[in-house]
Amino acid sequence: MLLYLQICGRTKFVFLLWIFNLTFLICNRVYEGYPFSLFGQNWAYLDNYRGTFRWHICFNFVILRMISFGYDYHWANYSNRFDKEKHIQRCSNCSSGRTCYQLLQERSLENGKFSFTIYLCYLIYAPLYIAGPIVSFNAFASQLDTPQKTHSLQKVVWYGLRWVFSLMLMESMTHFFYYNAFAISGTWKYLSPLDIFIIGYGVSVCI
Template structure:
């Protein structure tokens, strides 16, 4: 009996692998059939570029905006890299000087994205900064900052980014200049950054329990002369680093503004003076290849499977239970790849 169990355990991985391969082949085959059968009823299909006579699913607004703005996103990231290296090479700017430079460039980028609505971002960010400065040293800090930020999130959603006309008809004309991207959608990331700044400032005014010396002894990156992300994040910064200019540059830093990833304020501010060099050129190139591969996977899914078009068209309701399962399995997978791709694009430009 024991021998049978051992024999099965040896064969089980191969059996599971075969099962997964068969299921995915069936899923792909059936999805292609469904896409072909219902093509005329699906919303948001446009002539494709990847395959001859193919249709591209552009029904997802988030991916459509990202894909449509990809040239300007790439230009902004390239500009950031060039400006960062030029400023460091010729002007030797410190943290505050770099912060002001990032603010000017990032606000230009936000003006393109959100137009006149950029003022909402600046007003909310300023209110949060004042709140942090008032309550950071008190026991009411956590309550105050969470209530404020949740209140902002709820109001942003209820009022759909606030029409200027609600403040008076004399401001209604500004609603014609709301930019190309709804500001309150990506403001969720700004909320997380405002919280990070608040707590890092709050903890900077208290006794920290992070043992930097012990960490350096244990961390391979720090031991070899580098600086790891954990050290950047956990060590306390001088109070002078929590200025409004550094804070604002952290909130609106263009390469990470739309899709993250979220880094702590400590980690961001620490790299304004001296960026962390923890990636070799080979790693960066490999990162870029992964980005291209991810982008092509999403485009192939859009051209062949049309998962999101099934979702927005409502056709999934008329499918059989098995077909419905296939579509509802594929659609979240598609969205997960989208989020990963947009974050990949953003994080490819680290703090310079």
């Protein structure tokens, strides 16, 4: 990335950043996640074990994070329009001494923060990988050095237990309820309107 920035400079970097990521995104769709047969017939048998989860669909959010990293790195090495002093004067959180996430997000980071390890953590951070929300790289890297003090350990443990319960409930519903099977097989055509409504509601909830 540093070499890329030095070669392209201030004007061409943003343009080439978008071209690269959009090309990557289009290739993901065209090749349907790159079958193993592209790398030789010896690997073609692995295409039968790809599973039902298509990684290139949720990879769209990863593309957005790659663009965010590129922009933040570009602004850190060149101009940053964010006026830190003016923001501190106008922000109630900064004046009261509380953590201001807008300041963490908009300020420029040191070049040491733009390491490959942090970049990789930012791309594949599990809670944000599939559905977001999209967090800029500056905000993500800044919060690594700013531990949260809003929630106590008891609240964090309780939230973890709720997450485990929700996961087990989802697994139980997808195992014992056959909404998607009815919808895909076309069996719903022979059912009553009430049954069709229940199946449609179940599919929308499971999605």
